[in-house]
Amino acid sequence: MSATGARTALDEMGAKGEFKRKDSAFRDIVQKGGRFKPEAGRYHLYVSLACPWACRCVAVMHMKGLQDVVGLSVSHPTWQHTRPGQDEHCGWAFASPGDPPLSSSTGQGSFDCADCIPDTVNGAKFVRDLYALSHDTSGKYSVPVLWDKKEKCVVNNESSEILRMFNSEFNELSSAPDLDLYPADLRAKIDEINDWVYPTINNGVYRCGFATSQEAYETAFDELFAALDRVEGILGQQRYLAGDVLTEADIRLFMTLIRFDEVYVVYFKTNKAFIHEYPNLRGYVQDLYQTPGTPA
Numbered sequence: 001m002s003a004t005g006a007r008t009a010l011d012e013m014g015a016k017g018e019f020k021r022k023d024s025a026f027r028d029i030v031q032k033g034g035r036f037k038p039e040a041g042r043y044h045l046y047v048s049l050a051c052p053w054a055c056r057c058v059a060v061m062h063m064k065g066l067q068d069v070v071g072l073s074v075s076h077p078t079w080q081h082t083r084p085g086q087d088e089h090c091g092w093a094f095a096s097p098g099d100p101p102l103s104s105s106t107g108q109g110s111f112d113c114a115d116c117i118p119d120t121v122n123g124a125k126f127v128r129d130l131y132a133l134s135h136d137t138s139g140k141y142s143v144p145v146l147w148d149k150k151e152k153c154v155v156n157n158e159s160s161e162i163l164r165m166f167n168s169e170f171n172e173l174s175s176a177p178d179l180d181l182y183p184a185d186l187r188a189k190i191d192e193i194n195d196w197v198y199p200t201i202n203n204g205v206y207r208c209g210f211a212t213s214q215e216a217y218e219t220a221f222d223e224l225f226a227a228l229d230r231v232e233g234i235l236g237q238q239r240y241l242a243g244d245v246l247t248e249a250d251i252r253l254f255m256t257l258i259r260f261d262e263v264y265v266v267y268f269k270t271n272k273a274f275i276h277e278y279p280n281l282r283g284y285v286q287d288l289y290q291t292p293g294t295p296a
């Protein structure tokens with residue numbers, strides 16, 4: 001952690017070298033009758049397309065047809081120094097499609113800005129600036145961020161909650177109000193699935209990649225591959241995780257699986273097997289990739 005208190009996920013370590021993700025800091029909810037009411041043009045979503053958590057929200061935003069209701073900014077996929085000369089923090093930076101390519105904060109590679117969408121709401125250069133505008137005290141500047149243009153503050157930075165708001169709170173403004181990714185009759189089932197898929201797979205790949213002891217890495221690694229075997233078995237019986245309908249549990253899992261072979265196997269050392277080697281997982285990823293709205 002830097003002297004200013006700014007930190008990243010890489011600072012969230014337990015005593016035994018295990019990654020201990022801290023809870024998201026901003027947890028207000030958009031809802032009818034509440035402080036943050038569902039309104040067209042009021043909210044703005046800040047994401048990085050490199051981030052599986054943020055891409056959950058982008059996918060549901062598209063599936064629910066909310067592109068004209070909620071604004072979007074997309075940061076550059078690399079981390080940059082956010083306060084050069086002041087502290088060492090590196091994080092998400094905004095850029096415009098015509099800008100020259102950027103290297104990572106460690107000077108590696110050269111990545112163009114073609115997919116970036118700058119911040120037209122606050123003119124922020126970094127995601128960190130949004131947190132500063134919202135008087136953040138947590139010191140962690142993650143995406144996704146759901147921003148309220150009216151009160152000029154972060155509403156929520158927890159993807160699982162933003163996803164649910166997009167699913168149910170904007171239905172009067174949505175072009176797909178009947179699509180329900182968290183239907184009442186499946187909620188208990190979806191919650192039960194999320195309860196093990198999140199720690200072992202979604203967060204499990206990070207627990208492998210960020211571990212600083214062999215023991216912590218092996219624990220996360222074994223739990224991850226046991227969970228993938230479990231999903232492989234489930235998908236041998238049914239098309240989706242909760243049965244025969246697509247739910248948020250699938251969107252959440254897909255965002256990890258689609259990055260697995262390309263990114264996590266090398267970057268996070270989750271290298272016991274590739275997803276494409278599991279027949280059912282492979283077909284499931286291909287199926288979801290063809291579902292309108294999900295590719296991200």
Ligand SMILES: N[C@@H](CCC(=O)N[C@@H](CS)C(=O)NCC(=O)O)C(=O)O
Nearest residue numbers: 008009051053141142143157158159
């Ligand atoms: N709990 C958050 C986690 C989001 C998260 O960890 N985002 C990462 C990108 S994949 C991030 O922005 N990290 C910035 C940092 O660690 O400083 C959520 O699900 O929304």
